[in-house]
Amino acid sequence: xxxxxxxxxxxxxxxxxxxxxxxGFANTGTRFGKFVQPxxxxxxxxxxxxxxxxxxLTGVCPTIAxxxxxxxxxxxxxVAELExxxxxxxxxxxxxxxxxxxxxxxxxxxxxxxxxxxxxRALEHFKSSVEIAKQLHSRDLSLWFADGSNYPxxxxxxxxxxxxxxxxxxxxxxxxxxxxxxxxYKPFEPAFYHTDIAxxxxxxxxxxxxxxxxxxxxxxxxxxxxxxxxxIVAWLLSEEMLGGFHFNDRRYADDDLTLGSIDPxxxxxxxxxxxxxxxxxxxxxxxxxxxDQSHNLKGKIEAVIQTVKMAQELFSKAAxxxxxxxxxxxxxxxxxxxxxxxxxxxxxxxxxxxxxxRLMKGLPPDPLDAFRQSGYLERITRxxxxxxxxxxxxxx
Ligand code: RM4
Ligand code: MN
Ligand code: MN
Numbered sequence: 001x002x003x004x005x006x007x008x009x010x011x012x013x014x015x016x017x018x019x020x021x022x023x024g025f026a027n028t029g030t031r032f033g034k035f036v037q038p039x040x041x042x043x044x045x046x047x048x049x050x051x052x053x054x055x056x057l058t059g060v061c062p063t064i065a066x067x068x069x070x071x072x073x074x075x076x077x078x079v080a081e082l083e084x085x086x087x088x089x090x091x092x093x094x095x096x097x098x099x100x101x102x103x104x105x106x107x108x109x110x111x112x113x114x115x116x117x118x119x120x121r122a123l124e125h126f127k128s129s130v131e132i133a134k135q136l137h138s139r140d141l142s143l144w145f146a147d148g149s150n151y152p153x154x155x156x157x158x159x160x161x162x163x164x165x166x167x168x169x170x171x172x173x174x175x176x177x178x179x180x181x182x183x184x185y186k187p188f189e190p191a192f193y194h195t196d197i198a199x200x201x202x203x204x205x206x207x208x209x210x211x212x213x214x215x216x217x218x219x220x221x222x223x224x225x226x227x228x229x230x231x232i233v234a235w236l237l238s239e240e241m242l243g244g245f246h247f248n249d250r251r252y253a254d255d256d257l258t259l260g261s262i263d264p265x266x267x268x269x270x271x272x273x274x275x276x277x278x279x280x281x282x283x284x285x286x287x288x289x290x291x292d293q294s295h296n297l298k299g300k301i302e303a304v305i306q307t308v309k310m311a312q313e314l315f316s317k318a319a320x321x322x323x324x325x326x327x328x329x330x331x332x333x334x335x336x337x338x339x340x341x342x343x344x345x346x347x348x349x350x351x352x353x354x355x356x357x358r359l360m361k362g363l364p365p366d367p368l369d370a371f372r373q374s375g376y377l378e379r380i381t382r383x384x385x386x387x388x389x390x391x392x393x394x395x396x
Contacts, residue, residue: 001353012318019095020304022051025040025051028295038381038384038389044081057305064093066096097142112148112161112163126141130174140181142182152193154193169209182215182243187223200216215242217288218244221256230270233270233273238277244289249262256292257293268314274318305371
């Protein structure tokens with residue numbers, strides 16, 4: 001490979017950081033059942049430990065996203081313990097995810113609930129989540145709302161929208177200057193008739209209502225099957241409203257499969273839009289690259305390492321696109337040439353350069369192989385299996 005292309009890959013790898021979800025290491029399943037894995041993490045400390053292993057072997061995952069309900073059972077009172085885990089396992093707390101969907105009170109929604117007392121409760125939960133984030137020096141609060149309704153006529157869609165606008169404004173005023181509020185959207189599930197934040201346009205509208213520190217979070221699984229996600233990404237970049245990603249892959253709905261397992265070209269196209277924006281504008285897109293996957297059948301740590309490798313490969317491939325030639329081909333409406341420039345980059349085998357980069361950084365050339373050799377999985381299987389076999393599994 002040309003030296004210049006190698007340098008582009010190195011540049012891409014040097015800047016790509018991927019945040020791991022604490023819940024990606026826990027026992028998960030579907031609404032039909034959960035399969036308990038003997039090595040799954042059942043405590044927050046175990047989640048930090050597993051994330052620490054991934055970071056140790058890949059070198060690119062310094063942060064772990066936390067779910068307040070599952071990982072911060074004592075609210076801000078959990079901070080001291082979380083800081084201990086960070087120091088012990090070498091990963092910092094990343095985005096803080098308030099939980100507006102699990103408590104019984106949220107049966108009819110949180111920020112959109114017709115009952116002002118429930119809305120107030122949700123707001124209080126947000127405030128305590130901001131406090132946790134401040135104490136942990138976390139920048140981003142990631143908000144996903146299950147709010148919606150299952151049957152026509154049962155919810156006042158406009159009124160609920162107004163509740164959201166009002167509460168998000170108050171929520172935003174709680175942020176400190178450096179913090180961000182990331183708003184996630186999802187077309188359906190658990191609500192099956194209407195969802196209060198169903199798509200990127202609604203999320204962007206709410207983010208703008210909330211204030212200048214609010215941005216949109218794109219969960220790649222949260223789209224209808226035929227939707228052009230890279231176009232959404234391009235628009236959000238153009239509007240300076242793209243705050244982050246929850247990466248995962250899907251075949252049907254919000255399947256939470258590992259990134260690139262079904263359609264790696266789509267992830268490549270998303271990365272391409274980001275890198276093209278940066279090349280054209282000379283600006284660095286301030287985006288949090290986070291995973292949100294559910295490893296129901298695969299070994300959890302292996303699945304995460306596999307995902308990180310995939311992300312690095314696809315990001316590196318996207319960095320190989322020849323932009324000046326692409327611009328010229330687009331200008332000249334040379335369709336085949338323009339398309340081929342993307343296809344050529346996508347077809348390039350970037351793995352040897354990535355291995356060299358890892359060696360240069362003192363990392364194992366193949367983190368998955370290194371994990372299998374490490375004995376870590378055998379150790380945690382011994383330590384955790386009795387607890388797991390006895391556990392009535394919960395989502396996190
Ligand atoms: C939702 C959404 C959120 C995630 C929860 C667990 O579908 O993707 O980001 O926190 O699941
Ligand atoms: Mn998500
Ligand atoms: Mn999801």
